[in-house]
Amino acid sequence: MLSSSLSPLAEIRLIAVRELRRSIRSTKGVAIAALTLAGACIALLVSGWMDAGGRELPSAEVTQAQLELRRQAIAHATGDPAFADDVASMPTSLLAFLKITVWFSPLLVALLGFDGISGELQHRTVRFWAVRARRSSLFAGKLLGLWALVGLVTLALNLLAGGAALARGHVAIGELARWGVRSWFVVFVIAGAWAAMATLVSACFSAPILALLATFAAFFVLWLVGLGGFLSRMRLSAEGGAQPAPTLWYEFLYPNAYDTLLMSSDPARVLGAAGILIAFVAIATGAGSLLLARRDM
């Protein structure tokens, strides 16, 4: 019998679709549902907080002065005036929810992805695939399956948050479509970088619990790097008065730091940030493929 050919892309697609299906159907599906519900609760809380404090006005009623006030507040909170310019007109509830979703995305990725490869290495289930798929396809398929899963969960969260804001009259449907899609895009691209790192860590261990701990540890270190960069930049900004401090190089190691660039109205900044995050994915895929190719299964 001659061997049948299958392109790497076809292999990756088959593995990614199966991974997505497996995740939704397994006990992980329960965790996903719980996380989505928790996200919905947060969305409602944010929305309620906005209402209670009279912090959110229908956008049609926002005056230029209020817009400027909001811009200054965002610039102060983030240390990034360019970002403040870009999102000043974004409804506050959606902006708050975007920030919360971006902040939680590594946690979501870690919980959903830690056992993607390690779980199958532990029980040697991976051996059923090892004779049928290139190891690089196995890695890329697992990664894309996880990324797609996180994308779906965050889409559901965004729809819930948007629905809550719409129901309370904080946003018009047109605004929701405009900002909602951008918000989801930002979270989705950032989640890709986290998913790549989680899959890479998962491929290093054949015990899922170790993979989970190592993923949390790696993500925590990156969070500290990001936090350190943010605090340093805020300090420099305070010392420099009105002059905004430039972003510090090591902040770029922290995927969440790209949210401001991805929300930019300048397409070059968006593409640049997305390109760097995709590079994270590509580097992790290369490293993970190499690791799987070299390791015993």
Next chain:
Amino acid sequence: MPEPGIAVRLRRVTKRFGANTAVDDVSLAVPVGSAYGLIGPNGAGKTTAFSMMAGYLRPSDGAIDVLGFAPAAVDALRGRVGVLPQDAILPPGDAVGELLVHLARLQGMPAAKALEAARGALAEVEGADWWGQRCGRLSHGMAKRVALAQAFLGQPDLVLLDEPTAGLDPRVAWEIRRLVQTKKGRTTIVVSSHNLRELEELCDAAAILDRGRIVAVGTMAELTAANDEVRVHVARGTRPGQGRGELPLQALRGLPMVRTIDFDDERLELVVGFDRSAADAETVIGHVLTALLHSEVRISGVSKGRGLEQRVMDVTR
């Protein structure tokens, strides 16, 4: 390039795990179309050798060719090699049919053909009713049969089976042996097993491993000396002599095809070595039994050769 007549070739293969050498300088060749056994006690290195053939483990030294390619050459070997790993657990959340279709698709089959192949493979292991069941809900025997179905999915040229009947009840083990028997001749089969009777029944040839090294290799007839000797078990109390009920060793030595006669009085076993060019084992058995019955020796059993079990005991420590 594929080596004519050879399905699997190991050339001086060594596998080390840290300071421990699991497989040490092993060379062997599995002929195309044969059923080949990997035999040995625990820790002999047979599962490690098997895992290297399947591409799960990389050799520390040496080279392996599977159908003319390195075991890791997935694309070149796609759909041509099926593997039943010993201790791999089927993904518990996947439905049986869905899993088989997915694996068939990865073997390069289009969707309709994959569905047909999956149904066929499952029917062969008498598991057609399990199509919609989750793998995690299958019993051990059912899971083993599903794993066997995936190994034979798409009629591969080479199938590697690691302990195919381990832990199964006798009926399921028999069914699996019967299934493997039906595949013999159409595909090359490599079986790693502890079950020596099973291997003797299934295999044409085998390699016996001990402490990571090959200690004997050959066809099953060569390993068991089935073409060189016959063994007769006699009743307790039987001794060599000329009287009634005694072993007529002189008369047996006088048979034209007989080369050697030995009697093990502990095992109560008469070992008759013969010249295979002068007679086959069945002819020798006829002559020997005639002589023994003439002397009214009470016989409790006859076998061609020493049996695989005895051979393994002889060459392993």
